[in-house]
Amino acid sequence: MRDPLKVHVCHECGMRFLFAVDTQEHEAETGHKLYTTIQIGDTAEGKTERFNPTINTLCRIMKALCEQNSMNRTALSTVANVHYTRLSKCLELLQERNYIELVIQDRVVNIRLTEQGREFASKISDLEI
Numbered sequence: 001m002r003d004p005l006k007v008h009v010c011h012e013c014g015m016r017f018l019f020a021v022d023t024q025e026h027e028a029e030t031g032h033k034l035y036t037t038i039q040i041g042d043t044a045e046g047k048t049e050r051f052n053p054t055i056n057t058l059c060r061i062m063k064a065l066c067e068q069n070s071m072n073r074t075a076l077s078t079v080a081n082v083h084y085t086r087l088s089k090c091l092e093l094l095q096e097r098n099y100i101e102l103v104i105q106d107r108v109v110n111i112r113l114t115e116q117g118r119e120f121a122s123k124i125s126d127l128e129i
């Protein structure tokens, strides 16, 4: 049985965030203070709702890493179609949560999913994006 995936929804504009830290950033940018945490995939409604770019971005990164065993940042940026700066920020988050690890192969730093990262990837791959 999988843990349900939770997202934080902004009351003001309806944007969704996977991580509480992203809501803090959103609050700093927009002044929106109220968020509700909901579970995704529990209801038919949850499945058909649209997701914000934050989640889409993470989904693309995780998907790319799932398909390739490991990749460097530049390749990942291209495959996941995420701007390098944004990608670095996402990778920091993923690394903090122990979803990815950095490995040095042929003197290049590559990114690959950890065991937890694979679980997380399989969780978010259920999302319709």
Ligand SMILES: [Zn+2]
Pocket (backbone or CB within 6 Å): 010, 011, 012, 013, 014, 015, 026, 030, 032
């Ligand atoms: Zn908002």
